[in-house]
Amino acid sequence: MTKLNIAGGRRSRVAATWVTLGLTFGVACVTGLSIADSSADSPAASAGDQANSLIERGRYVARAGNCVSCHTAHGGQAFAGGLAFETPFGKIYSTNITPDPDTGIGKWTEEQFARAVREGVRPDGAHLYPAFPYTAYTKLTDEDVSALYAYLKVVKPVNNTTPENEMSFPANQRWALGIWKTMFFDEGRFKENPAQSPEWNRGAYLTEALGHCSACHSPRNFMGAEKSSMAYTGGELNDKVMTGEVKQWSAPNLTNAKNGLAAWSVEELAAYLKTGRNEFVETHGPMNEVILNSTRHLTDEDTMAMATYLKSLPANEGKVGKPASAEALKAGESHYNLHCGTCHQPSGLGALSEDAGANLVGNPLVQASNPASLINVILYGPHLAKLPGPKRWKDMPNNFGEKLSDEEVALIASYMRAAWGNVGGAVTEKQVAQQR
Missing domain, CATH: 1.10.760.10 (Cytochrome c-like domain)
Structure with a gap:
């Protein structure tokens, strides 16, 4: 696979989320994710012209980034935050990103919003925990960030103060995240690869930036950084099982390896992203939220683009243990x-x-x-x-x-x-x- 050209050059360190000062914050340790109602992310009735192209683009960006899954508590209102992220060093709650002026982002300027999304810095200058994947969103275009801001400013405002994070020392020291960023985060936009097709580049952008797929589908080192040499060979996350209890799940290999997607055609992979079904599998477990809240809402062209990009990933079996006796x-x-x-x-x-x-x-x-x-x-x-x-x-x-x-x-x-x-x-x- 041709590497993406990301400003800053240290791509191997990008998207090393959920860690700080070498302490793993539990990759994708999300509990209680809910399937959003199809109208849950609709703009408020008072928003005016819902046909506004910028707002509609922002709605699409929000769906491609699956914002609603992480910023909606189980049984709560869309984008109002409060979803708990269980980590080895405490509990993080997602923030309220509705335009409520007191408990949401209603007073944020577009510049402040863009800095939070792409640099992980709040308006008050404090660092955001990288459970929010700004390490991937840093690649978003100016146009998509602007559209997302416009959209979130017209969703239904919800006055909802989310719980305080329950983090142990030193994870509760936000200033320390600055050190973490120096070690593992490179801020920079996505650059198209001129050697690849427009479809491939679109798929790369959707997969690497908005979809942040590698966050769950790549293994991590002892400091929680994604292992670039093992990218997309599979990862681990926590989610509920049918009993309602939180258990570990494994995200499968997405490369073109025998233990990955080798048997899947581009068309079958696109069908899975669009419908949750193909000739090989039906979505289940933690992928349910991704399909139902995000990829099924994408255009056929975009799911095909993502499939094209994923199928271009060179075969890498990753870590394969010895078979039983x-x-x-x-x-x-x-x-x-x-x-x-x-x-x-x-x-x-x-x-x-x-x-x-x-x-x-x-x-x-x-x-x-x-x-x-x-x-x-x-x-x-x-x-x-x-x-x-x-x-x-x-x-x-x-x-x-x-x-x-x-x-x-x-x-x-x-x-x-x-x-x-x-x-x-x-x-x-x-x-x-x-x-x-």
């Missing part, structure tokens, strides 16, 4: 055939039928470097979104966690990750127990 795989095959083979078939290929299960062969989730998501699906079911249109596959039971022991789940998962040409390491009982 031959004895364990044999036992896992027996358990798989007993509990899973009827729907997913002994071949793992499943079938596009409401009486069958999804394809497990070459499935990025099955082969993710961290098996957390696969374990969650086995224990609790896939946590499917409520998508329009007919279902592709039979609903998976959510009681396997009650029927199967940790050892049995580990054996089944290990077998699925190594069978049919899949590339995935062994799963241990301890890993299963951590997801209980």
Whole structure:
């Protein structure tokens, strides 16, 4: 893949979010994300001309950036903030970005807004916690920032004082974020690559800047910075499972590797971003909010552009552990055939039928470097979104966690990750127990 040309030049350090002074703030540790109502981000009735092109562009930018998911508390009003981000060093609450003058951004100038979005600095000069992805939004164009500001100034104002962050020392010292920025943040706009097509460049902008996809889909070093050599090979995040409890999930590999998107065409990937479904998968888990609140609202051209860019990412299997022993795989095959083979078939290929299960062969989730998501699906079911249109596959039971022991789940998962040409390491009982 041709690297993006970002002003400042240290792209490997850009978007190293959720850390400060070497203390990881829990990559994408968002809990209680809600699916926004389709009208939740509509401008206030008093806004006047809703056909205003700048406001409409801003609405589109807000959707592409998925602003509503993080700035809306579960059961709260759109953009009013208060969503909790659970981190190892305390709790961060998202801010109110409605135009309320007292508790929101109603008194902010466009210049102050732009500085917050692209530099992570509040109007009072304090640094924002990089749980807000200004490390990606720094690449936004002037036009998109201006449009986003215009749009947020006309959404329904909500007087809502969000809770104070509950951070332990030294994470509660905002001045220290200046040191963190010196180490890991480069402010600069997105630059098109003239060697690539306009579609590729549009996809790169949507993926790297507005969509900030690498934030969840890339592993991080001990200081929380994204590992540039392993970009898009998969990451980790926290979200609720069907029980309502917060568990770890693994974001799959998005490169063109065998354990990534190698089997997906550009068209299939675009269909997934647009509808939440394709021939291989149906959205579930933490990706539900991304599809339902963001990418499904994009134009067909933009989802195709993102797919084009993602499919250009060179194959990188990332961290692949050793498969289980031959004895364990044999036992896992027996358990798989007993509990899973009827729907997913002994071949793992499943079938596009409401009486069958999804394809497990070459499935990025099955082969993710961290098996957390696969374990969650086995224990609790896939946590499917409520998508329009007919279902592709039979609903998976959510009681396997009650029927199967940790050892049995580990054996089944290990077998699925190594069978049919899949590339995935062994799963241990301890890993299963951590997801209980």
